[in-house]
Amino acid sequence: MPGPKDLDPSTSPRALLGAELRHARENAGLSQRELGEPLFVSASFIGQLESGTRRMLPDIARRIDEILGTNGFFERNCKAANKSRYPDHFAEAAEAEAVATTIREYAPQLIPGLLQTEAYARAVFRAYQPTAPEETIDELVEARLERARILEDPTEPLLWTVLDEAVLRREVGDGSVMAENLRHVAALIRRHRIIAQVLPFGAGAHPSMGGALKLMAFADAPPLAYFEGPGTGQLEDAPGAVTHHELAYDLVAASALSPRESLALIESVTEDYAHEEHRP
Template sequence: MTGPKDLDPSSRRIMIGEELHHARERAGLTQQALGELLFVSGSYVGQMEAGTRRILPDMAHKLDEILGAGGFFVRHCTKANRSKHPEQFAEAAEAEAMAIGLQEYAGMLIPGLLQIPDYARAVFLDYQPTAPDEVINELLAARMERTHLLDNPTKPLLWVVLDEAALRRPVGGPEVMARNLRHIAELARIRRIVVQVLPFSAGGHASLHGSLKIMFFEDAPPLALIEAPATGQLMDDPATVARHQLSYDLLRANALTPKQSLALIASVAEDYAHEDHDPRV
């Protein structure tokens, strides 16, 4: 029989979450009641039980104490929290891998799930211009592994609103941009993703502060992620998530239709393809 030592981190978190669920019920506590003892929301507890959120070390100690778990959570959470992703994005990347639906607004960059390797490499090099090759290669491998989420023909349902700025900024140069935009267009044509472009003509909008992602799960409440350089804030408070959902709905309402967006993406890709040099050189 396969033992816990053989589980990958995400499977291990699901196993730990199931144990948390049983231990909480044995203690006669609701998710809300346990959350109050931990100084988190009941929905946060639900997400830990579903395996969509990590149990951090200080939380593991408290759970062992409150639930009389004999050190179970401290022992198992260290392995479960290992990740190939940068620490500030690890929890969000792991939750993303378990989502059944993703809604994303990308302001200045093509989102990670839609990036081709050369585009992703250019992003990492622009952000860390003195990093050695092995660091860039590790980041690139983790980024490309994330894109395999789209290998599944139906899940997660990915709906992306791309700011026109993400189309017009030539990250990696014209040839790379042409290939990446064609990649996005193809995913839209085969109906694997829904993509809309928020044009410059829309003016101000509901997410001028930066990128936004909302993740939906089968057995846990949704999460919202706000990203900025070298940081990301993952939020589970229902009222906060609902506010970000409204922002996303407003972005979709002001964006071009999927058909219009596909035409614009294809057109910009052709413009890049006909450029014969990188304007940064």
């Protein structure tokens, strides 16, 4: 029987690679758990590879070819499937985000990437890379705005974000940049496109003080948790760990202002920035 054809990298290569993996695994008569055991990964990880929510690394691809007898197909094609315009530490999370049905996110310092305006994103990237060529900053901003296009769908994904009050108070760019971006957030709330809460300074200590947290759920794959620091990020799929982070998010949301109170605070801070912009 002829083996699978090499994938065309121009046509959703990761989804195609996942579909081929499911087909080859089922032809071999293996369950996701049975394929995962010799790879030392979980059944849920295999499911995420098959659904295209996780990237297949070359060493995993090589072992899959050995186990399934696919003549180097997965090793040859995983490089095309892993091409990304995002930084390595965030690429897998960004690509999973694009197919998530629900995204819940706690943002401790910055307006989340999916909610950033062009001017705000530019100020963030310039702060991160003060000596980078303008072309580099342009590429980063373009990639971030491209990510945000998932919100053009009127209903999916469901996006629920908790913004620390520091996100509203930290002036990124200048007052006009902040006012524009907070108006954008408020408009998405008023259109019922997102759910947003603000965690006030008065809430005190909470379970996610260590950094940003993103939880993603999918129609055909187990949930993922992603947490990050400066220049680093970790995607977690172990059920126990994901459950732990889900509890942390729920506790943060429970300590935050209600959506109505949060919108009022966001719009009040927006007006403060707008008044600052017009001061002589």
